[in-house]
Amino acid sequence: MIVLGSTSEVAQAFVEKALQEGEKYEKIYLFTSSRETTERFARHIDVKFLQQSEVIELDLMKEIDYTRFENVSSNLLFCATGYLGDGTEEGLYDNKNTERIININYSKLVPVMNYFAQKFESRRSGTIIGLSSVAGDRGRQSNFIYGSAKAAFTAYLSGLRNYLFDKKVHVLTIKPGFMETKMTEGLPLNPKLTAKPKQAAAVIYNAYKKQKNVAYVLPIWGIIMMIIRNIPEFIFKKLKL
C-alpha cells in the first residue's frame, strides 16, 4: 500500500482497518511531511501487525525528486493529503495561505498522483483512493479557496476514473463531511454530522471492497450536499453558508 499524507488520522485508521481485516502488504510506503510522527506510526504497525513499512519524506511545497520513488510499487494507493488553511475572513487576501491551500490540495498533488497512476496503468490493476471533500461540491463563502481546490481534485479523480476504467484500475473518491481530526480539532462541530477516523476508515474500506466510485463517509452528507447543490444561485448568493 502507498499512503500519501500518512499523518492523517483517517489514513492511519484505514491502514489499521485493512491490516485488521487480514490484508497483507509486502511493504507499506508512508509518504509524509512529518518524519517524526510517521516513524512512530510505522513502529506501531510493526508492533501491532508485524507489518513492514518505509517512511518517505514528501513535502509538496518543495521541488520533488521522483527518482526517489522508483522502487515504490503497490496495488493500492491511499491519498489523504490535504490542507485546510485559514477560512475566508482570516485567509482570503493572504496569498501565502491561498497558494498553500491550492498547492497541497491540488496543483502540487496531482503530478504526484499522476506519477503513481502511470505505474498502476502499466500494471493494469489496482485501486486509487482519494480523499476529497464535501467542500468541493459547491463553493460557499466560509471556505471556498479550500473548496475550489477540492472541487478541482474531485473533478480530477472523476476524470482519472474514467480514463483508467478500461485499463483495469479503479478510482474511488471519498467525500468526508466533518471529521473529528487534527484538522478540525476545537471547531464546534455537530456530533451527528461528524465521523470519527475509525468510523470513516470502516466506510472507506467497505467502499473499496465493493468498488464504489464515490462515497460519502456519513450518508447524511450526501443528502445535505444534494440540497446545497440544488439551491438556485440567486438565493444561494444571499445565504451565509
Add this chain to the structure above:
Amino acid sequence: MKPNFIQKVTNWGNFPVVEKEMKSEDSFKKIKEFVLNHNEVIARGNGRCYGDASLGEHIFSTKKLNKFISFDRLNGIIECESGVLLSDVLEITVQQGYFLYVTPGTKFISVGGAIASDVHGKNHHSEGCFSEYVIEFKLMTENGEIITCSRESNAEKFWATVGGMGLTGIILTAKFKLKNIDSAYIRQESIKAENLDEIFRLFDESESWTYTVAWIDCLQKGKNIGRSILMRGEHAFQHELPQSMANSPLRLKKKFQPTVPFYFPGFVLNALTVKIFNLLYYKKQSKKEVKSFIDYETYFYPLDFVNDWNKIYGKSGFIQYQMVIPKESGKEGMKKILETIANSGNGSFLAVLKLFGKDNPQAYNSFPMEGYTLALDFKVNSKLKKLVEQLDNIVQEFGGRIYLTKDSMSKSSLTNYLKNIQSPKFVSLQHKRIINNN
C-alpha cells in the same frame, strides 16, 4: 470558524461537569509548548476515573498518544505511548500468550491512567499494584523537559508519579512487563456467602488463589448483612479446558456489544430497582458453589459488556465511593458501613468487596493498604452528601482511606496522602479541592 478548545468535560461518573480547555497533541514539541504556555495543566487519559481527578483549567488529553513502540515477544515486555488503552494492549498480547499483570475492572483505561492511579485488580493480595510491573516511563515535567523514570534513574520522580494522580507531570510513554498465560480463559469458582462472617472466612480461605473478589448485596439488614458471592479464579491451562475452548485457547469469539443509547430518566434507578437487581443477581446462582471456565473478558470486565452503562444513572450522574479499612478492624468497619448504607435507603447498584494484601511502602502515593476495600456506586441526589459524610467518618474512625481516582466529594483528611508533589504547574480540580478543604 475559529477553533475553540473550551468544552464540556466530565469523567465516568458524569459528575462533576466542567467547561474547560481540552487539547490533544501527538508531537512532543507541541506538548512541551502546551505545558510551557499554561499555568495549570492536568493530563487526562480515558476519563475513567469517576470524579474530578483528571479535570482542571487546561486539560491535556493523551488520546493522540496512542502508538505502540515495541513488544519483546520473547520476554513479554511492551512499550507504548501513555494514551494506549489496556484494551489495545490485550488485543495484541493475549494471542501471543501474554496478559496484564494487573488490570482494573475495565479495560478501557489508558496506560498513563493506570500508572497515575497505580491501579489494583482482583489480585492485589497476591501480585500488588500496576507499578510493580512498570520498568520505566518518560515524564514531561513542568519545564517541558522529558525525563526517564525508573527504579534506578530519577527514582524519586518514579515513586511520586506512581499513584500521583498526574500531579508530577505528563507521562508520555511507558514500558512494562506482562505475564505468561496458557489460555484466554479463567478457571472460576463462585461461592455464595450468607453474611459478613462467611464472606470474610471465604476470603481468608482463598488467599492462595491469584484472583478473588466478591459482589455484595448492600441492601441487606440484620443477620443477612454482607450477603455476597465470592468469585475466585486462576488463568486456565490449555489442558484443563473443555474441548470447545482448548482448540484455539488464546482466541475469543467476537461478542455482540450493546450500547446504552441515552441517559436514563432519574426515576429508573431507585431503591426498589436496586433491590430487585440484587435479588435477581443472588438468586441467579441457585447452588452454593459453581465451578466453571469463562473467558477473560467476562471474568475481568463484566461491566465493559455494555457500552456507556454509566448513562443509566441519568444526567445528574453518580459517584463511586471506594475505601479501604485496615485488616484488624476490617470486619467491624465494613459492618458499620453496610449498616449505614442500608439505613440511608440510598442503595448501591454495584458493590464490590476485596481483600488487599500488603502495600509497597516505596509506592507511598498508592491507594491500597492491607485490609478490606469496598467500592460502591451511588446516584447523585440530595441525600448523597450526608451519606458520604457519614461514611467518611466511619473510614476515619477505623484509620482507613478513600481512593482518589474515584473521589469527588470526600473529606480531604482521608485523601491527602499525596507526598512529594509540589509543582504549581500540574493542578487538578481534585487537588485544589483537597488543598482548599485543609
